[in-house]
Ligand SMILES: Nc1ncnc2c1ncn2[C@@H]1O[C@H](COP(=O)(O)OP(=O)(O)O)[C@@H](O)[C@H]1O
């Protein structure tokens with residue numbers, strides 16, 4: 001618990017900046033929507049887009065000129081995924097490796113704190129910050145919508161953030177695994193970033209390559225798609241199930257790795 | 266009761282051997298010195314006690330519990346000063362001690378205030394601004410403040426000035442008088458002699474001897490350096506009680522044990538310019554245990 005709180009405290013400034021960024025960006029985006037949305041030209045533009053770019057916008061393409069569509073294109077499937085993705089890589093990658101590199105781990109683990117307890121406390125701190133980011137983004141969008149007097153169903157928005165947060169938690173667990181494997185913070189973070197961008201590109205690529213329709217099922221971010229949620233008007237439990245499975249498996253492997261690790265500094 | 270027992274402990278790092286087949290045990294209320302030069306395997310042994318690394322073979326038991334299986338239970342009863350460590354830079358001293366106090370399950374560590382007093386530690390400042398010595402003091406306070414049964418100290422006096430070192434030795438003796446056990450690793454012979462009851466001597470990962478400190482004091486070599494006014498053949502000093510002779514021009518260095526009279530007589534046969542005694546260094550001690 002102490003470790004959890006200290007972690008939150010030590011990461012407070014960075015997380016706050018990310019949260020303010022997402023909040024502000026979400027708000028401004030929604031407020032600017034009316035000036036975009038009315039342009040029919042925009043719709044035509046989107047329809048002329050090559051398949052590759054369409055892939056970026058998700059599987060089940062919805063009308064971009066609606067607020068939902070606009071939000072998906074400009075926020076959920078792009079900015080939000082990207083920003084929280086990078087956030088997750090940076091934080092999760094440093095969870096353990098930072099303390100190994102700065103050599104604070106030895107004194108900490110000379111107390112009765114177990115290795116499992118340690119890693120879970122820190123990861124819980126990371127998840128809390130992730131939820132904090134999602135909440136800030138949600139509020140930003142919501143406030144923007146309130147300002148322009150247009151609504152998206154809050155339930156669906158919540159589902160979109162819920163799925164997104166679980167997706168990022170899975171990304172974070174990958175970061176944690178690298179953080180346990182490497183003793184240098186920078187190495188752990190760069191490996192996580194590489195995995196993140198590869199997964200992202202792979203997702204684009206897989207959706208684009210229509211002749212191999214199965215390929216996309218191997219892309220982690222395929223299971224987080226706001227357009228799908230908005231289109232269906234419901235949460236996609238199988239997607240969440242797969243994300244949670246990835247999350248659990250990688251988290252357990254991290255704990256296992258860390259417990260077996262030789263800690264020499 | 267045995268506080269610490271080690272049975273044929275070996276740790277290999279790939280092809281390098283950290284420690285090789287080490288066995289010893291330590292009773293309650295004892296200050297045990299673990300003496301060896303850099304790279305001899307002191308830290309390796311200590312890391313096994315704390316379950317940071319796992320032995321390649323053999324095992325360590327603390328308080329009768331296996332160091333790996335019951336590591337959390339063991340750690341709740343120890344204090345630890347690592348040889349090399351980082352401290353949370355962004356914290357203030359007081360915050361740091363509060364954090365570790367809470368982790369150790371005592372909001373008000375019994376020895377905290379006294380230790381801060383002894384070492385004259387300013388805990389209101391940020392750790393970032395602490396000097397090397399101040400950090401070391403903080404690490405010491407952190408390890409002692411909850412009054413643990415066993416103290417594991419990896420070269421703890423490095424970075425402390427002589428006055429603080431002295432206070433630290435007094436603290437160790439006080440802990441001993443209160444029935445606590447201390448495991449003190451060091452590469453400084455005089456330090457170990459000052460406070461320890463027994464000493465294990467480590468060389469290249471092997472335990473070459475375990476001795477009562479009184480025995481070490483009695484047996485230990487002294488070195489005499491004599492500069493003569495003329496060149497003297499070193500062979501005249503191959504006497505009883507002389508372990509080693511080295512000559513460099515007019516200067517002769519002798520390593521001697523107890524019997525010094527014969528040597529003095531021989532020296533007086535030649536014109537002496539200068540002569541000095543020096544206590545044996547760690548290397549000299551090794552020479553002694555190697556020649557056995
Ligand atoms: N992490 C490591 N990887 C490889 N070799 C190591 C590692 N840690 C220590 N060693 C080697 O093990 C030996 C003992 O080191 P150590 O226990 O740190 O000695 P000491 O604490 O007495 O200075 C040294 O030869 C050192 O090079």
Ligand SMILES: [Mg+2]
Pocket residue numbers: 304307308309348419
């Ligand atoms: Mg060492």
